[in-house]
Amino acid sequence: MYEPDPAAQFIHQVSAGYSLPQTLPQYTFDETPLRLTDRRGRGGGGGYGGLGGPGVGGAAGRSLLYSPIFSTPASANTAGVVGPASSTAGHGHFNFHTTSATTASALTSSVPATTHHRSSPPHFAIQKMEPTPEDLVAQEAAAREYQPQLEGPFVGEKTPSTAITNEYAKADPIYIQKTAVLPQTYSHYRPIQGDGNCGWRAIAFGYFETLVKGGNKGQIEAEKRRLEDLNSYIETIGGHSQYVYADFVEETFLLLDRVAALIGDPEQAMREVYATFNNSEIGNAIMYHFRLLASSYLKGNQDTYAAFVEHEGGVHGYCSSVLERHQVEIDHLGLSLLVDVLLKPVGFVLKVAYLDRSPGSEVNSYHLPEEARDRHPSTLGPIIHLLYRPDHYDLIYPVEPEPIPEPVNVQVHRVSFSPTFDIASAPVAMPSYGINMGVLGMLPGFHGPPPGLAPTLLDTSPSPLSAYSPSPTSTWITSPFPEPPQQAPPVSVQAAPVPMSIPIHTAPAVAPAAPLQTHPLRFSEYCQLPEYVENDTWREPSFQTSTFRNSHFNVAHYNNPNFQPEEYRPDAEDYDAPQRGSGKKRASV
């Protein structure tokens, strides 16, 4: 433990009269108190940093405890301030202790207030950063117990599919392109909770929904009889005892009964289905019934399916560890099995739209069962549509014949200036206190311009575009305060096709548009010119203007629903560096 050494303390206070920062002498090694002579003897003359290294000498083992401290930037600063002063003064008495932060703070308070010193918040910040073993254990336990917070109900309400478009607005261009046209094909979607059961749940819900839509009581009763017959299949082929599956199956039958009773009132019937699926126990039971059906069907049709089983445990291992496990997602084989055992006999077709990064301008669709692929859609039975995004299924609904109530002009939201241009060719720096614009440029939504425009946009050498921008008072001026909210929708500022050079924060009073028109017209990918819109090369507003950058509209802001933490890219520093510290701050003052 730390034992105050009055003499040493005295020396320190006297000699440190020239405001040796308080940050320094808080570290104490009691067994080997390092006096200055010791330090000289060991050759650790490099100030604080030297203490962390050779200066500690015999206490090197314990100094490991401090390695995080010494490697933090804050401590590096401390070393910079303190090191030279102490080594030149020759009176720096350092008490190092390895025990705990509390001792350190006790030491702090033991220093008389008369010592004329600067306050030292960094010291305490550093101390707190060091996790105790208990913290680590607690953290590990928390990580083990971690269950992701699942949002929303098991099965959500029907939602306009433009929500998906907006969700992907800042994603990869392939996603943007595919989701932009999605609402033309599918007007609505129904979010399914991503708890690992979503594919099973979506199909089960779709099955009941299709039965309700069919409005055929006879069909529902026939389905019940058919599923009852499949019970023995679950028992004999699937190998599950009656007392195990009975509870699951019963819930399916109860819901079929309720739906059949409400067949004259489809809305009420759908409410019943919706409520049932959002009851965790009943919904899970129905879903698990269908899992058992699929796994039993696989066991009973191994000739057909066994070749597709890619599992070390073979068919049975696959059944027990994939199909029959709660919260294990459906895979393609499971999809085929469920369609074959549940949907195909009743004439339902499953159509899966794959929203992924495969090349193409719209989602790839896939019909199950396979026979449905070769037939004309009009000859198919009712179709259950699923939207697949990597690792997740939602239900989607195609556009109904009648006009859609809400035509959405997505393009309006997509007009903006190019963040790439902002970074690469605007010679005005961003203030360094906030977000690193260079790094932001690396975010998924801000990847480079399309190939055709890339050379122009990434060219940092003076170009016609930069001719007007160097002036700090030009269009790139920053208002030091957030601009009034009525300027928030950038849409209104540039609804018309204009050159990219209008930044969205151009308040009319600040930057007259006149100079822009004198420049050669250079259309950007963000113009609303038909060819660009058709080519789908426009982007979402990035909210990277100085006005919005620190607002929650920016995805780099933690309040943004699409929050995307900034990614550290060492290369990004290269071209970001020259921007730092140049005229931006002055310009805004």
Place this chain on the structure above:
Amino acid sequence: MSYMDDTQNSAPGSLPASKAAPGAATSKKVNENATKRLQNELMQMMTSPAPGISAFPSADGNLLFWRATIEGPEDTPYAGLNLKLSFEFPSNYPYTPPTVLFTTPIYHPNVDFSGRICLDILKDKWTPAYNTQTVLLSLQSLLGEPNNASPLNGEAAELWDKDPALFKTKVMDRHKDIEED
């Protein structure tokens, strides 16, 4: 500062309390489902018992808490021993596995000294199609075929192959018949 203190002090206690009122109906409902399933399982185990295993809800009438017995299989170091276990079923059983502990002290590579068991089907390999009986049968076979690749008791895992006689001695040393409570 005072409001900070308030939230800190009251949060742990008040959260369950505030949840209890609206959630009471739901959790009761959930219990009903688990209970129904457990009643079926109990019926099954009584009508067609498997040799060497038995299980029954504990005396207080709580269906979510069972006591079970496994007879040590012949040809294993546990032959002739009666091993008792406790089963605690979660309210969303069978979607999540029961918590199973050996209450009899047992020396086994996959059981630690607190009675905790390392068995995949009780953890990530659990499926709702499993039940108390299948768990007990799995544990019974685990007695004769420990998974020495992932031991909880490293010494036992080593001795199992190296020195069966010493292993048997340690089993008998550790074993202690406990009173049924």
